[in-house]
Amino acid sequence: MNVVIACDSFKGSLSAEAVCEAMAEGLAEAVPDVNVTCVPMADGGEGTLGAMVSATGGRTVCVEVCGPLLERRAASYGVLGDGETVVIEVAQAAGLTLVPEPDRNPLRTSTYGVGELIRHALDAGYRKFILGLGGSATNDGGLGMLQALGVRVLDDAGEEVSHTGEGLFRAERVDVRNVDTRLWASELTVASDVDNPLCGSQGATAVFGPQKGVSADLVPVLDRQLGNFARMLEAAVGRCVAAEPGAGAAGGLGFALLALGATVRSGAALVANSVGLEKRLFGADWVITGEGRTDAQTVRGKVPYLVAQLARRYGVKPILVSGGLADGVLGTDGCSAADSGEAQAENWSERLREQFVAVFSIVTRPMSTAEAMGMARLLVRHTARQIGALLASRGGQ
CATH class of the missing domain: 3.90.1510.10 (Glycerate kinase, domain 2)
Known part of the structure; x- marks a missing residue:
């Protein structure tokens, strides 16, 4: 199984390199023979x-x-x-x-x-x-x-x-x-x-x-x-x-x-070109991308959305792992009153779900933002381990 990990930083807690490393560790724990290529990403911000x-x-x-x-x-x-x-x-x-x-x-x-x-x-x-x-x-x-x-x-x-x-x-x-x-x-x-x-x-x-x-x-x-x-x-x-x-x-x-x-x-496109992301995607089965928070801004130029678009171009299946998910990710039926207007206006959550095979939050239980940020590396690795186990059960396909 060939997996590309192309993540942005989780702002305030983990650099893009650290996120990719933690995901690679988690995947390897579940799938020892996985072939992982880490491509730390950025979109104009930190990193x-x-x-x-x-x-x-x-x-x-x-x-x-x-x-x-x-x-x-x-x-x-x-x-x-x-x-x-x-x-x-x-x-x-x-x-x-x-x-x-x-x-x-x-x-x-x-x-x-x-x-x-x-x-x-x-x-x-x-x-x-x-x-x-x-x-x-x-x-x-x-x-x-x-x-x-x-x-x-x-x-x-x-x-x-x-x-x-x-x-x-x-x-x-x-x-x-x-x-x-x-x-x-x-x-x-x-x-x-x-x-x-x-x-x-x-x-x-x-x-x-x-x-x-x-x-x-x-x-x-x-x-x-x-x-x-x-x-x-x-x-x-x-x-x-x-x-x-x-x-x-x-x-x-x-x-x-x-x-x-x-x-x-x-x-994101400038960085993707510099790091040769498209070349790295060629021949991969899956790509896992990530960011600190997924919301309406994700589909307006953030790293995960660009990574998913490139992956689809090469027949690679994209998965998103996020530090936190806005209510709108669930769709307009699951939105809070504050989020529903934006979701209905732009259908951003629908666009997100069209691109990704699955979207995961690393948070495993009720916790404060500060606690989640402090545990970010552990939570990322745990989530990647669960994803790896799931992919392994499907034979990597």
Whole structure:
């Protein structure tokens, strides 16, 4: 039996490499003669840099930048094996996991450090960039990053606004005359795991803000401020990009990069190409993929959905293992009232079930999120062992 394990990280608990290793161990316990190929994956978030640098024989460059709370911290970017392309993982400088849960507040977080990473790479002579946008703690529309790259965002007194999300509330004018001109000669590719626009019911604030600390009453207010900032930046650069797919990624950082001329590509597809996933799938019987939580966003560009699509292309049967499943995975009949509207609108759970032979949660009993995360490796291995036993009973077919 030939099995490919191609998992994303379980954010906050296990890296993609650790998830794949735990699954391989569990499968081997149930099926000692199983032939396993591990392909750690990412979709633009945490692990993107490592996966692409490792797959291409590249290297990492360590620098000191501002973190999400504007504290100085070490971060890295990658130089791929071609010696020309830089990979920047936003989570390195503005990641949600870098902010303690009590301090998560997008009005106080910033993407300034992302701009510093870009500037350092520009100073080193690089002009080709892949920017992975997953896992951010920010909702500043890229304001901080733009300021680090020379864009001036001014209040009604002509003073520079804060580098954090609070700056959106004081912004009255955007001046791009001092932007780093090397950007115009650069190739910017956004590796995004989502296709959301900047604003609205499917925008950055409404969909991703709550997990970053945006309270329910602040969502419409912050969404409105993002819209105001977007109109100012669009007028300054002469591009209307707020409604483009991916503009809402990383709290609107996708929008700011699009305004600078970037193009958006599926982060999962970029990583899959770098690690040669399609070649690894050839001749496999099963592929097991996984992520920390499966919900409506999964079918909008996350690793498991892409892996399943590629697997189907080669006649490989896909299985999904998740740290947690949203109610909608059960279908609209099993949804909570809050989830049912989205499920009915997009039929995301139906699309999910069409792709996967089976979907599993690693949680074996009632437990808190913290407990599940602490036990993640054990739970992943246990789930893989059960899957292995089931496949073995079918003769691997």
